Amino acid sequence: GSYRQNRLNLTTLLVQPISAVLAKKFVSLPEDAVQRDKCIPLQMPATGKKIISLNIQSVTTYKTISNVIGYLKGTVFPDRYVIVGSHHNGLNTYGGQEWASSTAIITAFIQALMLKVKRGWRPDRTIVFCSWGGTSFGNIGSYEWAEDLKRVLQRNVVAYVSLNNPVRGNSTLHPVASPSLQQLAAESQSFNCVEKTKCPASNVSSVQIQGDSDYFINHLGVPATQFSYEDIKTSENSSFLSEALFPVHTTKTEELDPSFSLHETIAKLTGQVTLQIANEPVLPFNALDIALEVQNSLKGDKVDIPQLLAVASRLRDAAELFQSDEMRPANDPKERAPIRVRMLNDVLQSLEKSFLVHRAPPGLYRNILYRLDERTSQFSVLLEALEHCKLHQSNETIQTALSEVLNSINSAQVYFKAGLDVFETTLAGKK
Known part of the structure; x- marks a missing residue:
């Protein structure tokens, strides 16, 4: 394999998992300071000091990985x-x-x-x-x-x-x-x-x-x-x-x-x-579903940005046109000219590449079409940037995230349009 001195997905910090019981001891108040019948949240005490000693016996080893x-x-x-x-x-x-x-x-x-x-x-x-x-x-x-x-x-x-x-x-x-x-x-x-x-x-x-x-x-x-x-x-x-x-x-x-x-x-x-x-002669991918997912990820008060909504609307229009003008005819065996099928599949397999952002917060995908979990309904990178903005009282992070998302959606819309233009030019030339 390739030599790696530094890798973004491997931390330089030593991370040691501990049990929930041990974590509770670290962050809970002394027993004599808590009323036995009272339920309190698990959090660090406002006052007081604890000295913790962990005896970690991890051993660094080198192993061969085989695929x-x-x-x-x-x-x-x-x-x-x-x-x-x-x-x-x-x-x-x-x-x-x-x-x-x-x-x-x-x-x-x-x-x-x-x-x-x-x-x-x-x-x-x-x-x-x-x-x-x-x-x-x-x-x-x-x-x-x-x-x-x-x-x-x-x-x-x-x-x-x-x-x-x-x-x-x-x-x-x-x-x-x-x-x-x-x-x-x-x-x-x-x-x-x-x-x-x-x-x-x-x-x-x-x-x-x-x-x-x-x-x-x-x-x-x-x-x-x-x-x-x-x-x-x-x-x-x-x-x-x-x-x-x-x-x-x-x-x-x-x-x-x-x-x-x-x-x-x-x-x-x-x-x-x-x-x-x-x-399948034509890849069974749905271009319109990508556009709908983008629009759904922009719903809600937190990410109600007019410019984003406008670009997402244009993406949906382009996807609908692509779906009707190219996908449906290609599913007809009579319309499956080899050059048409090849070009169409090349477009379909690259649909999601436009949604890779250059940088994503730790724990979040670079592919913004994926949400962090089932409870998240909007773009995770935008929600993370909004939280960062609230915490640090700075809008620099949110502007960067907005720019990344805007460029991704706009790139996808241009990609759809370019695909349609190529189809029209190539097929017209064949005639």
């Missing part, structure tokens, strides 16, 4: 890649459940595809299967691999399908997708629901997700999706600083999913989405 990569070459668009990513156990001795589920599902998917391959089937686009190493510590395996191949991946990857910790609970299915893939994820979820009358409403969202999709979303602007089973409380939590979580007892697979029905569902959903992206 396992395989691929099934496409027949029509072999230079376009759909990446399916899982991960295997790395340096830590805990957390075996997540990599076991991930590995089991991707293995079952590969086995199913090999049965089709033996009968002569091949996908239209190349499917790349990746099992990453070093996930728990800054996603080192995927980061270094993608960094080494960045120029190729920027041009050729059309989507990333994540299998990071797919069964972490058993109460609710939690689908996450880029705005352009939300419709596909929702349709796959509905299609795989056996009892149609009891199917839950689609709850696909674009929230930040943990795992190795990070580089593909934040540095390459690749559309991504992930299906996972979670407990309700877990799904409500933010993924901020997931690496600093204190290790907990890992629930055995047999306890979470004794019949492996949840694993089977994730395998079916992941497989269906992957095959649709790999085989």
Whole structure:
């Protein structure tokens, strides 16, 4: 891999997770100063002083990180890649459940595809299967691999399908997708629901997700999706600083999913989405959904900026025109001229690259289409800048964030318009 002396996603500070019980001792008042029947918030006392000594026995070690990569070459668009990513156990001795589920599902998917391959089937686009190493510590395996191949991946990857910790609970299915893939994820979820009358409403969202999709979303602007089973409380939590979580007892697979029905569902959903992206002549991405997501992220009093709203409106108009003038005709087999399909797919796979900002606050995605968590309905970078503005009584941060968001939306609108112009010019020349 590449030599790294400094990396933005690896801190130079030594961070030591501690238990909630120990944290309570650090910040709580002495017992004799608290009324036993009175409930007080957990906070640092206004007065008083504590001297704390922590005996940390961390040992610095060097380990070799290994990735396992395989691929099934496409027949029509072999230079376009759909990446399916899982991960295997790395340096830590805990957390075996997540990599076991991930590995089991991707293995079952590969086995199913090999049965089709033996009968002569091949996908239209190349499917790349990746099992990453070093996930728990800054996603080192995927980061270094993608960094080494960045120029190729920027041009050729059309989507990333994540299998990071797919069964972490058993109460609710939690689908996450880029705005352009939300419709596909929702349709796959509905299609795989056996009892149609009891199917839950689609709850696909674009929230930040943990795992190795990070580089593909934040540095390459690749559309991504992930299906996972979670407990309700877990799904409500933010993924901020997931690496600093204190290790907990890992629930055995047999306890979470004794019949492996949840694993089977994730395998079916992941497989269906992957095959649709790999085989559809026109990529099943929805351009209009991106524009709608942008408009929804600008709703509310906190980010009511007329200039942003105006640019977002123009983006929606351009997306609607693109959807009607180019997407619909291309879905007609009679209109699928090879040059038209290739040009259209090139536009579709690059839709989200316009939304990568240069700098994002710690813990937030550079891809502004993703929100911090389910409770956040607006652009996370703008909300963070507003909080910073209130705290420091300065509007410099908010002006920078507004400029980044404005440039992203404007760039996307220009990209749509340029795509339409290229279509008109090229097709007119062919006539």
